[in-house]
Amino acid sequence: MSEAVILSEQTLHGLYRDHRSWLESWLQRRLGNRWDAADLSQDTFLRVLASPQVLEELREPRAYLLTVGKRLLVNFYKRRSLEQAYLEALANLPEALAPSPEQRWLLLETLQALDELLDGLAPQVRRAFLWAQLEGLGYAQIAERLQVSERTVKRYMAQAYEHCLLAEL
Structure with missing residues (x-):
């Protein structure tokens, strides 16, 4: 040593x-x-x-x-x-x-990992990403909910994807 x-x-x-x-x-x-x-x-x-x-x-x-x-x-x-x-x-x-209890545990672990992964994102970016991924909303629907332009939603999604990809490294 x-x-x-x-x-x-x-x-x-x-x-x-x-x-x-x-x-x-x-x-x-x-x-x-x-x-x-x-x-x-x-x-x-x-x-x-x-x-x-x-x-x-x-x-x-x-x-x-x-x-x-x-x-x-x-x-x-x-x-x-x-x-x-x-x-x-x-x-x-x-x-x-x-x-089942086993499925609950796995789901909770997955939710915690997802929460940690998305933790560094700005709240608006995080919402846009989750709405697209979990609710299947399109950019126009997300833009309406967030009261921003579709172009801004595209930028948010690019930021979220980049964040996720960099976290994988």
């Missing part, structure tokens, strides 16, 4: 030892339960582990951990909101059409 890897592991261990309980407490106050807080705390340190160059340059560890933790907290709430909307939609389905 190289000296840099050993130093990085020692730095991460020290960061974890010195700040995990503080971060977990901060998250617990926002979430209201320690289990989700512990999960998000672990996810935060996994993010730090995934970018070892950060460890070398880290001057304010709590500020950095707080930034990562806040982002994960936002994602957590978005995922929870998406799950709730999905469960409400399922509750309105006739029992004969309701998906």
